[in-house]
Amino acid sequence: MPTQLNNDDGALLQAEADIRARLEGLDLDFAALLAVSNVYRAATAIRNRMERDVLSAAGLSWGGFTILFVLWIWGPLEAHALAEECGLAKGTLTGMVGTLEGRGLVERVRLVGDRRRVRVDLSEEGRRLIADVFPRFNSAESKVVAGLDGDEIGYLSRLLRLVTATADETTELVRPRGPVDAGG
Amino acid sequence: MPTQLNNDDGALLQAEADIRARLEGLDLDFAALLAVSNVYRAATAIRNRMERDVLSAAGLSWGGFTILFVLWIWGPLEAHALAEECGLAKGTLTGMVGTLEGRGLVERVRLVGDRRRVRVDLSEEGRRLIADVFPRFNSAESKVVAGLDGDEIGYLSRLLRLVTATADETTELVRPRGPVDAGG
DNA sequence: TCTCAATCGTTCGGCACCGAATGATATCGT
DNA sequence: ACGATATCATTCGGTGCCGAACGATTGAGA
Numbered sequence: 001m002p003t004q005l006n007n008d009d010g011a012l013l014q015a016e017a018d019i020r021a022r023l024e025g026l027d028l029d030f031a032a033l034l035a036v037s038n039v040y041r042a043a044t045a046i047r048n049r050m051e052r053d054v055l056s057a058a059g060l061s062w063g064g065f066t067i068l069f070v071l072w073i074w075g076p077l078e079a080h081a082l083a084e085e086c087g088l089a090k091g092t093l094t095g096m097v098g099t100l101e102g103r104g105l106v107e108r109v110r111l112v113g114d115r116r117r118v119r120v121d122l123s124e125e126g127r128r129l130i131a132d133v134f135p136r137f138n139s140a141e142s143k144v145v146a147g148l149d150g151d152e153i154g155y156l157s158r159l160l161r162l163v164t165a166t167a168d169e170t171t172e173l174v175r176p177r178g179p180v181d182a183g184g
Numbered sequence: 185m186p187t188q189l190n191n192d193d194g195a196l197l198q199a200e201a202d203i204r205a206r207l208e209g210l211d212l213d214f215a216a217l218l219a220v221s222n223v224y225r226a227a228t229a230i231r232n233r234m235e236r237d238v239l240s241a242a243g244l245s246w247g248g249f250t251i252l253f254v255l256w257i258w259g260p261l262e263a264h265a266l267a268e269e270c271g272l273a274k275g276t277l278t279g280m281v282g283t284l285e286g287r288g289l290v291e292r293v294r295l296v297g298d299r300r301r302v303r304v305d306l307s308e309e310g311r312r313l314i315a316d317v318f319p320r321f322n323s324a325e326s327k328v329v330a331g332l333d334g335d336e337i338g339y340l341s342r343l344l345r346l347v348t349a350t351a352d353e354t355t356e357l358v359r360p361r362g363p364v365d366a367g368g
Numbered sequence: 369t370c371t372c373a374a375t376c377g378t379t380c381g382g383c384a385c386c387g388a389a390t391g392a393t394a395t396c397g398t
Numbered sequence: 399a400c401g402a403t404a405t406c407a408t409t410c411g412g413t414g415c416c417g418a419a420c421g422a423t424t425g426a427g428a
Contacts, residue, residue: 023257031338039230160222160225166329
């Protein structure tokens with residue numbers, strides 16, 4: 001539990017202190033700078049770690065894994081919904097689903113009522129693969145956050161959800177924010 | 185400041201509840217799952233926001249901006265150090281520095297003492313550009329974390345630094361962790 | 369001095385990823 | 399019924415980005 005933080009100096013990385021020193025004169029929001037940079041660095045570090053330790057052995061990219069996982073959790077999805085859920089552009093999704101389809105991990109079905117649409121679903125093999133890979137993935141996730149205790153992990157998630165919701169706002173990001181707890 | 189969190193249910197997104205429900209039987213670390221996924225989602229949301237609102241107008245990609253910023257803060261750097269600092273593979277850096285050099289934003293100089301090495305530095309135009317763009321970038325960063333108060337922002341950074349340090353460990357991620365506050 | 373190994377940056381092949389343009393299909397107005 | 403419009407997914411051109419292979423340069427040892 002955080003009681004006093006005094007993050008004025010104490011817990012700063014050397015690199016962060018250097019940044020502060022270099023930008024001393026300017027009227028900047030250092031805390032925001034550090035927060036954003038730390039979010040990005042953490043994401044990159046996690047992704048690299050997962051790809052190296054878990055995904056590469058299964059021949060899966062981060063994106064491919066995400067698609068499989070989403071389909072596993074949500075069941076069959078139309079392309080636009082799948083793209084949205086995976087945080088990918090539609091065009092990107094088409095290509096990656098193509099790759100997965102080529103490997104026999106997912107299947108595409110044109111809808112009968114509306115032949116513009118396509119429903120994507122796991123194949124049996126895809127289901128086996130994600131069911132096999134995900135527990136290992138999750139165990140690596142667990143290790144990655146093992147430096148935090150349970151409260152801290154939950155708190156981290158909460159703060160990040162807030163940031164994501166704000167960044168996802170379609171507006172120019174100036175208005176005062178509405179209800180904040182469950183943006184999805 | 186977090187006092188009670190009870191993130192058992194209360195603050196969960198619908199999607200997160202769905203995941204929990206779908207994976208009910210399995211022996212998984214849900215908190216870690218959510219934390220990792222929230223880190224990644226936040227990073228993506230922030231990056232997209234920045235590219236759209238700030239960087240695209242300057243004709244800069246996230247990676248290009250990062251390179252310029254790092255050189256701005258640290259001064260001239262050799263390629264390997266620059267890659268390391270930007271979190272990019274050496275090969276990636278070569279290409280991106282090439283792009284920036286083509287636009288006249290950075291310069292490459294082979295070292296006199298050791299002709300294998302190359303020092304990269306901002307050009308005058310590059311310096312002008314980053315000095316112009318960064319304040320706007322920072323102001324967008326500020327807005328992105330505006331949903332959090334000062335303590336929360338600092339705390340978020342601290343937690344993320346911990347996660348990054350763990351994920352960056354070169355080991356297989358099993359040993360007990362050494363000193364934890366400033367992984368630098 | 370002449371290899372041999374180490375250490376640079378670069379090149380190369382390949383996938384991920386985006387955004388705009390495209391093509392196919394459905395729907396609405398008349 | 400039929401053309402205009404909207405709505406899908408896909409295609410296409412271009413970068414970002416990685417990892418392995420490569421070429422150039424340096425330093426160490428015989």
